[in-house]
Amino acid sequence: RIIAMAVRVLVGCKRVIDYAVKIRVKPDRTGVETQNVKHSMNPFDEIAIEEAIRLKEKKVAEEIVAVSCGPEKCQETLRTALAMGADRAVHVQVDQQQYESLQPLAVAKLLSKVVEKEKINLVVLGKQAIDDDCNQTGQMTAALLGWPQATFASKITLVDDKLEVVREIDGGLETIQVNMPAVVTADLRLNEPRYATLPNIMKAKKKPMEKLTPSDLGVDITPHYDVISVEDPPQREAGTKVDSVDDLVAKLKDKGVL
Amino acid sequence: MLSTWRLVKGLLPRLLLRHQSVKAAVEIEESVVNKLWSIVGEKNVSLSMAVREQHGQDESYHECMPPGTVVWPTSTEQVSDVVRVCSEYNLPMVPFGSGTGLEGGVNALQGGVCINVSKMDEVLEVNPEDLDTTVQPGVTRHALNSYLRDTGLWFPVDPGADASLCGMCATSASGTNAVRYGTMRENVMNLEVVLPDGSVIDTAGKGRRTRKTSAGYNLTNLFVGSEGTLGVITKATLRLYGIPEETASAVCAFPSVQAAVDTSTEVIQSGIPVARIEFLDEVQVDACNKFSGLNYELAPTLFLEFHGSKSGVNEHSDRVAEIARDNDASGFQWAADADEKSKLWKARHDALYADLALRPGCKSYSTDVCVPISRLPEVIVATKQDIEVFKLTSPIIGHVGDGNFHCFIILDPDDEDELKRAKEFGLRLGRRALAVGGTCTGEHGIGQGKLELLVEEVGEAGIATMKNIKQTFDPKGLMNPGKVLPGFHIN
Numbered sequence: 001r002i003i004a005m006a007v008r009v010l011v012g013c014k015r016v017i018d019y020a021v022k023i024r025v026k027p028d029r030t031g032v033e034t035q036n037v038k039h040s041m042n043p044f045d046e047i048a049i050e051e052a053i054r055l056k057e058k059k060v061a062e063e064i065v066a067v068s069c070g071p072e073k074c075q076e077t078l079r080t081a082l083a084m085g086a087d088r089a090v091h092v093q094v095d096q097q098q099y100e101s102l103q104p105l106a107v108a109k110l111l112s113k114v115v116e117k118e119k120i121n122l123v124v125l126g127k128q129a130i131d132d133d134c135n136q137t138g139q140m141t142a143a144l145l146g147w148p149q150a151t152f153a154s155k156i157t158l159v160d161d162k163l164e165v166v167r168e169i170d171g172g173l174e175t176i177q178v179n180m181p182a183v184v185t186a187d188l189r190l191n192e193p194r195y196a197t198l199p200n201i202m203k204a205k206k207k208p209m210e211k212l213t214p215s216d217l218g219v220d221i222t223p224h225y226d227v228i229s230v231e232d233p234p235q236r237e238a239g240t241k242v243d244s245v246d247d248l249v250a251k252l253k254d255k256g257v258l
Numbered sequence: 259m260l261s262t263w264r265l266v267k268g269l270l271p272r273l274l275l276r277h278q279s280v281k282a283a284v285e286i287e288e289s290v291v292n293k294l295w296s297i298v299g300e301k302n303v304s305l306s307m308a309v310r311e312q313h314g315q316d317e318s319y320h321e322c323m324p325p326g327t328v329v330w331p332t333s334t335e336q337v338s339d340v341v342r343v344c345s346e347y348n349l350p351m352v353p354f355g356s357g358t359g360l361e362g363g364v365n366a367l368q369g370g371v372c373i374n375v376s377k378m379d380e381v382l383e384v385n386p387e388d389l390d391t392t393v394q395p396g397v398t399r400h401a402l403n404s405y406l407r408d409t410g411l412w413f414p415v416d417p418g419a420d421a422s423l424c425g426m427c428a429t430s431a432s433g434t435n436a437v438r439y440g441t442m443r444e445n446v447m448n449l450e451v452v453l454p455d456g457s458v459i460d461t462a463g464k465g466r467r468t469r470k471t472s473a474g475y476n477l478t479n480l481f482v483g484s485e486g487t488l489g490v491i492t493k494a495t496l497r498l499y500g501i502p503e504e505t506a507s508a509v510c511a512f513p514s515v516q517a518a519v520d521t522s523t524e525v526i527q528s529g530i531p532v533a534r535i536e537f538l539d540e541v542q543v544d545a546c547n548k549f550s551g552l553n554y555e556l557a558p559t560l561f562l563e564f565h566g567s568k569s570g571v572n573e574h575s576d577r578v579a580e581i582a583r584d585n586d587a588s589g590f591q592w593a594a595d596a597d598e599k600s601k602l603w604k605a606r607h608d609a610l611y612a613d614l615a616l617r618p619g620c621k622s623y624s625t626d627v628c629v630p631i632s633r634l635p636e637v638i639v640a641t642k643q644d645i646e647v648f649k650l651t652s653p654i655i656g657h658v659g660d661g662n663f664h665c666f667i668i669l670d671p672d673d674e675d676e677l678k679r680a681k682e683f684g685l686r687l688g689r690r691a692l693a694v695g696g697t698c699t700g701e702h703g704i705g706q707g708k709l710e711l712l713v714e715e716v717g718e719a720g721i722a723t724m725k726n727i728k729q730t731f732d733p734k735g736l737m738n739p740g741k742v743l744p745g746f747h748i749n
Contacts, residue, residue: 018405020401020404020405038405038408040408076408080408083410121437183517190596191596192596192597192600194596195412196407196408196410196501197410197500197501197502197503198411198500198501198503199503200410200503201409201410219317239473252297
């Protein structure tokens, strides 16, 4: 089985608040507290990078380019991607203030331009970011590029220049076949990402990292919607104990549930 | 004369205590509760029986002994203030981390205040260039390793449960990696401890994090393994290691326990730096197969892991494969990829839960002897014979590289005779280990179940010294009474 095309992969890495952190809403309710809070790579993006690296180890992928859009600190996230095994990184610089309102459509436009520049034919993204939970960037990127999309992937195989992807859907698992070039978004069970090891972290410092701006790519990142407020979920109230089934039924009737 | 008097004074009440059924948790006075409220806030004090029962037991078979109240301090100052109040009112105190102990260490034998430190859950400092980190007691080992994942570092001590790291300090825990990376004893650089009088000390000095020291008495290692009887640990500075570049795992079955254990001792004696070498008897393999969906041969088995560079790992594994073959191993099965390796070690870590699943509704009584490796084969063989004689359900699993193994005896908590047989079996096993220069507990601690074995192990003079230390730190005997040392409880 000969794979005709050289697969060049782009992986998106978003720097988000670490999943283990207890999130606190800012007192002015405009957002969540991000100062002095641990950040790390979006877990679904770690899975995406891992999959790209496995494709490279199987000699299916030729080169992996990791991309992140945001302020200076995104470079830490890119270095992690490089340490895991990506070959090159591209940092699309967006200043802190603009970053706070950077939305999936803008990111999708930026990624599409990088795809064209780098002659990418496979985009692997996390299915969603754990901070905004938008689950839109992959789909929008595919639409902007005019490429097929295979979202919520739990298994990816390249078969005769087509991608066979098993998707996680409500009803179970769905297997689809998409033509290349394509956009895939990674779901939780796709793989278990490797850890960056010290020697690889050292090597990653020497891998190339290109810095671009949205205007270099000719993209307008103006947001299209505003966040009006961010609030804590309502506090859980105490329940009441009941002594018998009759008691339970009576209480449920009182509440209009029965 | 004085020591005899102390011995009598200490022993007699304890003998009496044994004959009472001390089940009722001592209720805490309102004035004390109010004081606790003012220290940690009302939300962080619970008098609810359900919560107290949760805190009165761990993962052992020991009967639940609830404390009078549970408090959740959120800072060292609060811990210190709580300890001062308890000391003032002569209330027993029991520190509580993750409740995953195996020796009944958190059971509040005399009621009192359970100090649950799990809300102090921050990783305070990570110094990747110095390979150290400082954590609060609510940080568990998985939480720390997840936090560290982008640094290329990890904390390798890995007992089965996702235990609190400070709890691991308190029990001098160890795990499957100890053969390569050491136990808690070798990996704790500094501790912040609240002493029974409420004062706070840093065992190596505040903020000190050196890889070695010879400054003054080694207080750090005094507290490692003290099981909450000398103070409450509120911070730990730990050594970190580089995540291995390459790992390779293998499973190897043997025709006999002797062959498997001989292989492991020969591997250690050849100086091969194996990272993990775990023994499972056929009963344990069966339990793991069923619980974790594996399919290993039901025979005495070794699970092995090698860490290092690619060439190093290949060299080590070839040499070990050769030793195994010389001992008639029936096959060396490599775990091919990351997912398979992960599954293998998860199954190993879930061993206790797998064993409990063999007889649902049962509890586990685990033994923890550790002997010089050359004596391991004879000790394990004799132990297996005893299991038959005593008619117990007991898989055996062990860190054979350290000479340490566990019998996870699964017993029906309502079957008094079975418990009696298990205890006698445990006592015989403890003594068998002591007889060959071993210890009755390699990593779980003395807790409340091995007090008499400790006396046999360290001897009268040793126990007297330990008691002197305890008396110095905790003259009122309020810190976790009834654990580790015999004869300490509230007057």
